Amino acid sequence: MGGSYALLVEGLKVWYGRRQVLRGISFKLPPSSILAVMGPSGSGKSTLLRAINRLLDYVPDARVEGRVEVFGLDVYRENPYRVRRLVGMVFQTPNPFPHMSIYDNVAVGPRLHGLAKSRDELDRIVEWALKAAMLWDEVKDRLHEPPTKLSGGQQQRLSLARALALKPSILLLDEPTANIDPTNARRLEESIRRVAVEDGVTVVMVTHTPQQALRISDYVAFIYEGKLVEFGRTREVALNPSHKLTAMYFRGEL
Amino acid sequence: MPPRSVPREDRLFYFSLVPFAYIIIAALLLLALSITWKALPALEAYGIDLFLRNVWAPREDSPGDYGLLAAIYGTLVSAFIAVVLALPLSVSLAIAVEELAPKPLRGAIAFLNDVAAGFPTIAFGLWGVEYLVPFLRDYVMRPLYSSIGFLPTFSCEPLSGASLLAAGTLLAFMVTPFMTALIREAYASVPFHLREAAASVSSAWYQEVLLVLGMIKPAIVAALLLGYGRAAGETVAVSLVVGNSFNVSLCLFAPSYTVSALIANQFGNATYYPLMPEVLFAGGVFLFVIGLVINWMGVRMIERVRWVG
Secondary structure, three states: OOOOOOEEEEEEEEEEOOEEEEEEEEEEEOOOOEEEEEOOOOOOHHHHHHHHOOHHHHOOOEEEEEEEEEOOEEHHHOOHHHHHHHEEEEOOOOOOOOOOOHHHHHHHHHHHOOOOOOHHHHHHHHHHHHHHOOOHHHHOOOOOOOHHHOOHHHHHHHHHHHHHOOOOOEEEEEOOOOOOOHHHHHHHHHHHHHHHHHHOOEEEEEOOOHHHHHHHOOEEEEEEOOEEEEEEEHHHHHHOOOOHHHHHHHOOOO | OOOOOOOHHHHHHHHHHHHHHHHHHHHHHHHHHHHHHHHHHHHHHHOOHHHHOEEEEOOOOOOOEEEEHHHHHHHHHHHHHHHHHHHHHHHHHHHHHHHHOOHHHHHHHHHHHHHHHOOOHHHHHHHHHHHHHHHHHHHHHHHHHHHHOOOHHHOOOOOOOOOHHHHHHHHHHHHHHHHHHHHHHHHHHOOHHHHHHHHHHOOOHHHHHHHHHHHOHHHHHHHHHHHHHHHHHOOHHHHHHOEOOOOOOOOOOOOEOOHHHHHHHHHHHHHHOOOHHHHHHHHHHHHHHHHHHHHHHHHHHHHOOOOOO
16 A cells, blocks of 8 residues: 555644644655755644554554555554664754663664674764764764764754664654754755665654745645644745645645 | 851841751760770770680679670671572562552652661561561571581571571661662662663563663662661660570581670670770770771762763
């Protein structure tokens, strides 16, 4: 049913207790593309991400209805840890594990999933992930220091490297640049673009600015009060929004 | 101190609190000073040997011969047994409460645990004498003695069952609720975004839990230290199950003594024997120093669990 789509969401509804947060969301995303999810705060963007990788399992009294498929894999019939192995995530707050070194923060996923057969192989994965996150040059001489010595922006790129080290098929990012400075934000955007183009990773990114969506995304989804009001190619939507709310959002009026 | 610009009634309030706040601190300092003062004659008479020799030969007409080693050894070993047994219990209980128990049950278990942490220790002692000691003797000590008695720790035949092992086991039951409370609190304090990150990189639930435990390792070490401090200072319950006999033996089944049990048992009659009260005060100084060092280290460890961001 998923066909050649990387991500298929169909009739997705989510409740927190009795409050409905997502009211029937459906879209299909082709592989290696970048989707920017936009919408005012509280519209359900973060909930949508957490419904895709089943982090909603951790929200007490969250209830999910509908269907999510990742490369044809039915997310809600699958072992959630297997889902999260395929669907990596970077969070709004930079969150490297404070008790592990920089190296171990990147190596932790491959270690727990048994991805590397030797120390050399693990070293190579860590180096690749740190390079992909454009952090390698800054940390290659201090891999065994704690991540708390890094700046907030570096910590966020370390969080990205940690997610990439599992070689995910899909990468979810929840306003990843909201809490970091513009220079670091640019670098993060560039690495995201690159892993999509060079490594074929499909990216779903919640963004807080229309400018960011225009800069990096192929597709945009606009969510308002739990409903998907607009979905399409970024250029087309930006030039010719079919919905009045999307137009207002792009003009910064929402 | 409140700045000068604050209203007069606030300053009044502040100064009305000062005496009570400082009374506690002053009392602690005076306590330390006065027990040391009372212990000085014994320290002068026996020197460092007071802590390094195992003798207990009281005399009524002249100062007897005293050395606290057996009690000190018993204190350190029984507290060690206690935390070694209590650690896996408290970590498991903390995980069970935080991860497995259904939400309404969580509060109830946490409440029971906190009640148990403040339970009268004599109740533990009575239970220990009546049930724990015979049980340990018949189902733990005797089988171990007859099967692997060649190991020095299990090499003596258990008689009454009152022993270091009994004291350590009872203390484990007593400090587990306290240690569980500390570990549980640290576990619950892990920020949700770190929990989500742990969930994202793990390939099974147990790995996720181990990751979270790794983050709160300083708190677990702190619980170990503070639990040790509590166990080393515990008195009444231990005096009922430790056997009260001056033994320094590797064998855990032999009756032994602890410093606090010794003080509690002997102090009533100590004034009939020259220097015995001073010797017991020296035991008090030992406990005070141990408690101070262990608790200081424990509190320092707890301070290392601080979440950034």
